[in-house]
Amino acid sequence: MKEHIIELKGLTKRYGALTAVDHLDLNIHKSEIYGLLGPNGAGKSTTIRMMLGLTEPSDGTVRVCGIDSTTHPIEVKRRVGYLPDNVGFYDNRTGLENLVFIARLNRTTELEARQRAKELLSRVGLADAATKKTGAYSRGMRQRLGLADVLIKKPEVIILDEPTLGIDPSGVRDFLQLIVQLSREEGLTVLLSSHHLHQVQQVCDRVGIFVGGKLLANGDIPTLAKQLFTGDAFTVEAGVQFSQSDLDEKSLLQEKLQRIEGVSSVVVNGKRLYIGCSYDITPVIARTIIDANINLTHLSKKEYGLDDIYQRYFEGDTVYEKIA
């Protein structure tokens, strides 16, 4: 049993008639990187604000590091670093001054604050820009300064709300690597919210899919795929050439394939076969097709990524209805 550092139980937030977060139950383990994935307006930021005690929940409880965030927000905020989306800095102050200010709000002496700020600035690669005013920082630099800002209080948990928004692709990669590296070094628990699946897929140990205030699925990516695409976690696509308009050949092959253990569905679409199976049996499929004396042009295994999961939930409304 892993230690739960963030525990949400039946968490609900209503704004008038609108329910932003609906009876959310979620546990996040110590020192894992957890990705909260969902479209805009799914209630991710509201959930995060409730974790920090910045917003009062309508119902349910939030416990972070074993402390109730609603009744003891100060204790929670001492242990949790939070990077809001679209973070702002005092533009007429330098990066160093901004960091020192936050450090001193966390009850450190000025001397210690300066030392730690300088150290963190060089770790996030901003040592050269330390004495520049933050008004002159680029988007990527601001985001890195934000990370230093979060780490300066020596947190146990860091919560990053849309940390990669508005950074270019290579900047995103560097930034995510920085997050992973820093969190592994310090043994931090990281919660990051995003609507960019690929980024989440790259760095997160576990992912939760959050739509309309509800957590629809939760787990690592293979588990998630299994959970969502029950029965056919794998789809094998086979390109075949039947001899001239031989309908018997087609149905015979379909029958043969269906008989293989683990195959749940076979769909023929012109020259293509889509074979759904519960585990990886690509070699068996290949052999069956060749044994049936049919020309095989190509064979590819389709694995489900977050993209498909995303598609299935956020764009296919009917599918979403069925599962929810």
Added chain:
Amino acid sequence: MKKLLNTFNFKERNTTYLHPFYVLVAKEIADHIRSWRFIVLLLLILLTCLGSLYTSISNISKAIEKANDPDSGFLFLKLFTLSDGSLPPFHVFVGFLGPLLGISLGFDAINSEQNAGTLSRVMAQPIHRDYLLNAKFVGALVVISTLFFALGFLVMGAGIIIIGIPPSPTEFLRIIFFIILSILYVAFWLNLSILLSVRFQQAATSALTAIAVWLFFTVFYQIIINVVAKAMMPTETANPYEVMSYQKLIMGLLRLVPSQLFSDATTTLLMPSIRSLGPLTMEQMYGAIPSPLPLKESLIIVWPQLTGLIAATVLCFALSYYSFMRKEIKSR
């Protein structure tokens, strides 16, 4: 100089941390004195201060010659009140520019932090939410107090050098009370603008609203009261009691305005011969010798004004406190 500062900070630097509230206050003060808007206002106030000092000093010799002036014993106070009509005296200037100063220091207190995205960052730190609001108020108040005390003492110093007469202890105390009153008056406008900065998203909206309130109270309110007064004017045959209650009503309506409270209070403090702010009957006047009041009596006269100003300030602060504590902190 740096060495000197370091010795002051020694204890804090090595052993203890500064309480987060004072970190916030220090940041507010630094922000104010670095900002252009404060520098511009400071220059404006300094200029008007010099101008009014000049007119009062150039007219002071004429004031001494007036034989039957009950305030003639308080020559030094005349530095703050005397004018030949070309430029208003110092206390009128303070009454005019003070609100502007208060508004300019507070109108973007909360909404600029919200719009810059720094509010949620600061609120994510382990501090109580009201620290920020209180620090905004205390920081601006410290700046205002320093400014007014410096200004008051500068005028006094210049007065001593130029006219060569030092102020008597009562005069000195009256000036100190006048400065405290001015700070209180500016604090009211500061709180009003902080309240508006909590309520309105845009800094421009809150600034304009604050200025509109100020203009309404300084210009239009008097006009409205005049119209009302004319409409309600008692007839010539009315008995004295009716005239008396009419006067009281009009005065009461006028005193709903903070600027009226301030000017009533300052004139009483700076002109010791003023013995009442309301109407006086002939019986009350009969036998009275036109002589200055002691400081304590003057303070008793302005006590209601003082209480009113404090009440208005506290009310504004309470409202902004309430709405800030209930406000949901969203990022940008």
